[in-house]
Amino acid sequence: MVGLGAYFILVRPALLPEDGRYIGLNPDDIERQLPGLKAWLGHVFIVMGGFMAGAGVLALQLVRRGVWDGPGTTWTLATAGALKVVLMSAINFSIHSDFRWLLLVPAILWVLAVALTLVDAGRNRI
DSSP, rough: OOHHHHHHHHHHSOOOOHHHHHTTTTTHHHHOOTTHHHHHHHHHHHHHHHHHHHHHEEEEEEEEHHHOHHHHHHHHHHHHHIIIHHHHHHHHHHOTTTTTTHHHHHHHHHHHHHHHHHHHHHHHHO
């Protein structure tokens, strides 16, 4: 999440080639019809990246400090991951994003982490 946030803050352009294809306009038409869109989206993605990175920092702190007070923490992190990376991946597949396969990786990692946490929690109960 921290890496994705940094990407959105520092690297991601306001408009990707797939954006024009999705809405049916080429980049020149977009700029002509919506002259402030790129600047606006630049701000939106910086804010969104900040939220992503912030959520990642909080999750890392929970893991680093070992704040595992039971199944509530596991389910909280699982739900947060579903809302952050799984939903992002699903939407990118629905819009046929050029990056859909790459964005499937964080979702798979999150699902794997939750599964391993649940397996570990089951072992610790015995």
